[in-house]
Amino acid sequence: MKRRDFNRSLLLAPAAPLLAGTTLSAVPQSAQAGRKIPWQNWxxxxKATPAGRVSPKTEDELASLLKTAKQTIRPVGAGHSFSPLVPTEGAILSTRHFDQVEAIADNRAIVGAGVKLNRLGEPLHKLGQALPNMPDIDEQSVAGAFSTGTHGTGANFGAMHAYVEALRLVTPRGEVLECSRDSNPDIFDAARVSLGSLGVITQYTLRNETPYKLKRRTWMQPLEQTFAEFHQLAEKHRNFEMYYIxxxxxxxxxxxxxTDEAISPRGEDGDNDAVRELKMLRDYASWWPWLRKKLITGVSNTIPPEEHVDWWWNxxxxxxxxxxxxxxxxLPRESIVGALKKVRxxxxxxxxxxxxxxxxRVVQEDDAWLSPFYKRPSASLA
Incomplete structure (x- = not known):
């Protein structure tokens, strides 16, 4: 447990694959040729062995594909969803060619559905923009993250989909719909978190901020103290999360x-070593629970606090x-401490x-119909 930064497990929201309950008529020859290629999530x-894989390059090609569909097709992002959204004997569809990142007026940007979060931060930053918040895993595609309710943390910040101002949706009938609060508002409210059930989203218009630096602090403290201070910490800090060990x-x-302080980068994460060492202590001390608890608590008490400063996406x-x-x-935010005590x-x-x-983590409410945070300030226990 050399680590001072215990694993920030993932997101819900993990968000990768989208599920589309549409069907696909003719999988292109290139997808049918040769052996079937297995697929699995992160x-x-x-797991699945789809009949084919397709990767349309334009909305017209995508619309034609969906309109003439005769076998199941499911869009896939980066495969970071833990739920069975993608497995199919039909075809899986990649949106990787929808990869534009374009700044528009008033701190907004048009972002393609296939862009991965880890390839969005620096390009946006160079365009003079920043995402208001991010999850702690950045391997997901934009459409996968938004469509599965992926979130970061912060009492005054919504999940990723809360900052979507508009989107383009290709339906199973081959229609291309512009959706926003003013245009197709019901579809907009349904599509922001839809698991792909309405079709395939090709691009989003995001409401962003000007670039900013963050100071990240980590420290260990007694669990009972954390129970008592949970809501004060959530309100005091821009972003707050905790991990029960x-x-x-x-x-x-x-x-x-x-912060405006000088940059002091985080360096290489030690979370992975910490998790392996926790597993080792479990295995070695399985017959002596009291010893295991004493060891983990004792070592974690010696871990010093850390502070790092960098640009938001880092x-x-x-x-x-x-x-x-x-x-x-x-859960409703006011219920989280009691729930965590029961989990403990x-x-x-x-x-x-x-x-x-x-x-x-804590998340602000929003109004997307299938959002886990629909019209309720929430806390997430993962």
Whole structure:
């Protein structure tokens, strides 16, 4: 546990694949030729051997493909969803050719559905813009992240889809719809978090901010203290999250706030080493729960606080080399401390195998119909 930065497990929102319940008529010969190519999601838990793979280059090509469909087609982003959104015996569709990033007036930008989050930060920054918030995994495609409700953390910040001002949707009938609060508003409210069920989104118009620097602080503190201070920390800091370290008495706290200080980069993440070491302690001390708890708590007490300053897109995400599967619950914010206490009690008493840190974040309400944060300030427990 040399790490001072325990794993920030993923997002819900993990957001990668979109699900489209449409069908595809003729998979192009290039997709049919040769053997079928297996597909799996990032964690390896969801798998499929689709009949073909398609990657349309234009909206017209995509519209024709969907309109003449006769077998199942499902769009796929970067494969970061833990749910079975993509597996099919039909075809999977990539939106990788929809990759534009274009600044427009009033701190807005047009972003293609296939752009990955980790290839969006620096281009936006060079255009004089910044995303208001980001998740802690940046491997997802834009459309995958938005359509599955992916979120970061911050009491005054919504999930990624909350900053969408407009989108273009190609329906199963081959129609291309412009959707916003003023144009096709019901479809706009449904499509922002739709799992791809309405068709294939090709681009978004995003409401952004001017570029900013963040100071990221991490420190360990007693879990009971964290329960008592949870809501104050969430209100005090621009971004706040915590990690309960299973079978210990401590929590890891991470906050970020705006700053004008000089850059001091984070450097290489040690989260992956920390997770491996937690697993090792579980395996070695499985017969002595009291010893395991004493060791983890004792070592975590020696971890010093850290501070780093950098531009926004370098602060939010973390490296994730350790593969995992995640489930996430979204609760009314006022209920989160009580829920976490019950999770802690259940883990401590009934689940000695659990070693992966449990992540808690806060998210502002929004009005997308299938959003986990629909009209309710929420907290997410992953």
């Amino acid at each position: 964690s390896g838990h969801q 299973p079978h210990s008495d401590n929590a890891l706290i991470i906050t970020t706030d705006l 602060i939010y995400p973390s490296d994730r080399a350790v593969r995992f599967n995640e489930m996430e619950y979204h 009690d259940t883990v401590e008493k009934l689940n000695p195998d659990v070693f992966f840190p449990i992540e808690v």
